[in-house]
Amino acid sequence: MSRPAAQPLEAPSGAFGFSPTWFAALPIALITAIPVLVLMSYLVHPDQEIWDHLWQFVLPELLVNTAWLVLGVGLGVTLLGVSLAWLTGVCDYPGRRFFSWALMLPLALPAYVTAFVWIGLLDFTGPLATWLRDTHGILWTPPIRSRGGVILVMILALYPYVYLTARAAFQGQGRRLTEAAQSLGLSRWQAFWRVALPMARPGIMAGLLLAIMETLADFGTVSVFNYNTFTTAIYKSWFSLFSLPAAAQLASMLIFFVFVVALLENQLRAGRNYAASGKSSSQAGRVRLKGRHAALATLWCSLVFGIAFIIPFWQLADWTGAVFSEDFDSRYLEFAWHSVLLSGLGALMVAALALILGYAQRLNPTPGMRIAARLSTLGYALPGAVLAVGIFIPIAWLDNQLIETFQLDGQILGGTLAVMLLAYCARFLAVGFGPLESGLGRITASVDEAAQSLGVTGWRRLKRVHLPMLRVSLFTAMALTFVDIMKELPITLMTRPFGWDTLAVRVFEMTSEGEWERAALPSVAIALVGLLPVIYLIRHADHADT
């Protein structure tokens, strides 16, 4: 299916291709590169005793565990995400409109809270096992606290990444592509497998990469399952063995691995072109499923939605009811406002920077630029608290220099919203970049050529030509980033101004003392507050292409 790659429009020279695009790309790359370098600087102080211990007793098991987790979650989110994206993005069947946004909702629940809910429901002391024991004498407990359990819960929490990016990709190719394939004698199934799916690969890969990076960086969910992964070793070194250097060294290894994988994936598709011309699918252009097929489609969507969202949300709502009168007060308005403000500004900033970076890469697709782009997205693969320290150290250093130089009274950078937003960019640029990069890849080079022939070039072309074509990708990028910032903890905890708490901070205060039922209230609030903009964005995105 691949055609020759689009020719770069401004002829670059050499591997780096020095052009004005670097003035835009370099500062963006530095936002992530500086914290990463700070962490890598710890590599010069190896802590031999800890390393020997980890290699001998900890890492062998953890590497196997991590490999299984990544493999299982990767396969699961692809299966769920792609099937649901195809159904809601291209087909039509009863409930399709509702599911198209509802299937996003699991993303709004903090995964470690959902994990706690599932263990509570299915473990030995949960209602199911108790009922089986007491009324039927069946001594069987679903093995939820297991490798399979943690994989399943993470799939349910993370499939929306693939769902959203794949959906944008399917919608972008439109129905004509499938029709053309069918006119060449392929059945509908064959057309999906041999044409639509391969063409949607960049979109699927973008979501998959996000899901895998989040899996690698996760600490909360695996902790609830007591399932030890590579991240467990990082936190064990830091919090339990009191060695931040050892933690930073392990984290450096982790991001090096992710960097190589991301670069390889990028390289594999560098020579191909996934652009599709033609109008994207509108209401009229959908594949109408009938009878058994329609029923199956509705059933599949209901099943995933029910398990991934309704059941955990129902349990959280139940707990919320029990603590509401005691815990809910006017401060919640403030928490919600802080959450929305940070997430909104953060999403805008991340989307803007990701767009600039993606466009710089399109204008100047040299290996150097590709490396810069991959580097900027590494923050998402780092365990949050480790990245937070990597960000905090240079900011505090800068503050100290300013205080020395200008004889100031106190910090002027630390504890400001500007620093918080910058830190969010370092963490979440990947979330904005993934959808936008694949979105840009779907715009054919002929569009650029046509614009050029009309005298519209460079950044003006981005605004006048590309931006209108990128609306779905932009909305996807913003929706994902918004919800991710709503749930973010370590950076928020470390960089927030005094007394500036958010809903996610409330979840932290409760869960870290084991008060999970009381954590339900802020969790439900996150889901409800995060939900509204997501519904708005998805519906807007759906209308954008009709």
Add this chain to the structure above:
Amino acid sequence: MHVFRTLTVALATTLSVAGGVSAAEVVVYSARNEQLIKPLFDAYTKETGVAVKFVTDKEGPLMARLKAEGKNTPADIFMTVDAGNLWQAAEEGLLAPVKSKTLSANIPAHLRDPDNQWFGLSVRARTLVYNTNKVKPGDLSSYEALADAKWKSRLCLRTSKKVYNQSLVAMMIDEYGEAKTEAMVKGWVANLATDPFPDDTKAMEAVAAGLCDVTVVNTYYFGRLMEKKPNLPLAIFWPNQDAKAPNTGVHVNVSGAGVTHHAKNPFGAGQLLEWLSSAKAQNLYADVNMEYPANPRIKWDPLVASWGKFKQNPINVAQAGKLQAKAVMLMDRAGYK
């Protein structure tokens, strides 16, 4: 700009005169959660007029933050919920010694730093909880005895990744040495009825449901659970109470605090610590979370007192910090996850 500053100064002067005090605010970095510490700060502000500004986070990031900010840190006090992290903060030079007769008098020697860099402010006792239908109190004796083969498939434990268990094992190393402790921890692992739980409450629920017979938990989790479900067949047992063995007792940890090395308001910080060790604060400190007061002269909350009196392990809790890394490595070797 100029007008604004004049106004601010005028306003500030007025306020401080009106309040009758001119003490500056105290800034706290706290790993003790907001709901457990804000009531105290509010009471302090109400009583003294001194504002307390605080930010919460985990211990590790807070210490990294103090270190990175160096002498320009806004923090006057560093506060945690375990002695290990206080020890580590002192070790890294983040705290400063406080010379205070009040604190020395109110806080027993084994609950504070030998160099007075930090002070325990509430006591968290880690004890045994058993299923009253399946275990007679006479069957239980000590933490160590849970390694005995008679507990095979009857023991539930929380994960070794929680600092409370790390402190417990660290104190056992201090008491018995590494080799003997490792054998005991291996015995625990061999007796487990199921994989370790992520929290104390889940472990107790498993005991109540009959999955296992006994577990090791902090008492306030027991208190919270029984408050919600008073009919659970659970009871507390105080281990290691042998009156003839002087260096043993129930493992206790502290939630405590110290004044930072680069505090801008060390005097105000010291005053706040002294107040936190006083009768009024001690009651409040312990009662918001069913913990024990660190000050031995304070009467216990009736509910907490109903669990019975016990002998504490008299070894200084600083040892928990010093031996924590050893304990973690030991538990890894023993296969305690």
